[in-house]
Amino acid sequence: LLNACNTSRNIENDERSGVELYFLAQDGSAFKTTLIQAPYFYVAAPPKRLQEALAYVDLSRSSLFAPVFRALFYLPSFRFCQKTLEGTLLSSSVVSKEDLDLPNHLSGLQASYIQLVFRTVRLRRGFLLFHGEHPGVGVRLGRRQANRVPHDCKEQARSISHERLVAHLPCLLCSEYDVPYLMRVAIDKEIRIGAWYSVHVDAAEGVKVDRITDMVDKAEPVVLAFDIECTKAPLKFPDATSDQIYMISYMVDRQGFLICNREFVSQDVDDFEYTPKSDYPGRVHTATARKRLARFDEMAFCVGPFECVNVTNEFELIRYFFNHVKELNPHIFVTYNGDFFDWPFLETRAQHHGYRSFVVPGGIHGNYEAWI
Incomplete structure (x- = not known):
């Protein structure tokens, strides 16, 4: 995977x-x-009000929402919740789970929870707006929408405190609602x-x-690390709307490539060999590089060859890079601060020349600036 x-x-x-x-x-x-897989979370309620809480979220009794939030009827989030709950809640059931908040949770006693299963993650968030773990939700939303409601509703909305709101709700505590959906699926499956x-x-x-537990050998995905060099005004940070890319360097499986924009580079750049440290050996893939390194014999293990491509302008530079990336079909992209500079700058310049945003389905981007 x-x-x-x-x-x-x-x-x-x-x-x-x-x-x-x-x-x-x-x-x-x-x-x-x-x-x-359907997303879900758990709702806790007092044992004596468990069935009442279950009926509260029953598909056939969504009208119970109306008297609770009548004063907040003008809120878009309430209208969203009331109108869509019938079509979004997939099922509800009572399950037993360990409650680590209990003082005697090591005794093996389990608490009863209501499991709410939804069709989508997007619609689950609408229900969470009304949960008691969001203090002052009625007041906060009421103030935000104060200018959009009739005058006689403003004071009524502002007067609803968190305690009064929770007093109407049999559901007092949500559990595992903050677990990301992707992590939830990974844990369950x-x-x-x-x-x-x-x-x-x-x-x-x-x-x-x-x-497959008996396969221990790791896969060998194709990894592409790249960096861009661009122009800029004196004492200014590069601006993608006006500056241009004049070099793109990238390496795939220890084979380096350099694309040069001759609009800014005075002469063609020939192929070269680069070895920053002997600890980073390079492997030769192209026939030209093999012949060039044949004289090194045993020393060839520590040489990194770079193939240089000289193009006429930025448009040709971006087109060559995109076409080559599609040909290489890498699984993992590696940059340094690429999230905030390289990728946005490259996409903006590509769109300037009529290219759509470059996307590799399933590709992984590792921004190693955050690790240093």
Whole structure:
């Protein structure tokens, strides 16, 4: 398993949340599949009011929301919750879970929770707006929308305190609502990046992902590290709207490449060999580089060859880089501060020349500026 990201799918006119899983096969090929799983969280209530709380979220009794939040009827979030709860809550049931907040939680006693299962993550957030762990939600939202409601409703909305709001609600505590959906699926399905899996598609059960525990050898994904050099005005930071890229250097599997924009580089740059340290050996891939390094014999292990490509302008530079990246099809991109400079600058200049944003499906970007 190489990468995973959140997604949503329309299944029989029903929007469902899922996770896109990107795999690297043993033969080097890549594929992806979508694993559908309903998001959920838990709601706790006093034992004597557990059934009342369950009825509160029952699909057939969504009208119970109206008397509780009648004073907040003008809020967009309330209208969203009241109108869409019937179509978004997939199921609700009572489950037993360990409550670590209990003073005697080591005794093995379990507390009862209501598990709310939703169709999508997006609609789950609407319900959480009304939870008691958000102090003053009625007052805060009421003030925010004060200029959009009739005058006779303003004082009523502002007078609703957090305590009065919770007093109407049988649901007093949410649990595990802050667990990211991707992490939730990984925990429930025991999915881990970097492990080997067998993927099966069943017409009835959908996608099944089973871990292969006896395979310990790691995969060898294609890693591309790149950096850009751009022009700038004196004493100014580079501006993507006016400055241009005049060099892009990148390395794939210890083979280096350098693209030069001759609008700013005075002469063609020839191929060269670069070895920052003997601890970083280079491997020769091109026939030209092999012939060039043949004279080094045993020393060839510590030489990193760079192929240079000289283009006429920035448009040709970006086009060559994009086409070469598509040809190399890397699985992992590595930059230094690329999230805030290299990627945005490159995308802006590409759009300036009529290119759309460059996307590699399932690609991983490691911004190592945050690690140093």
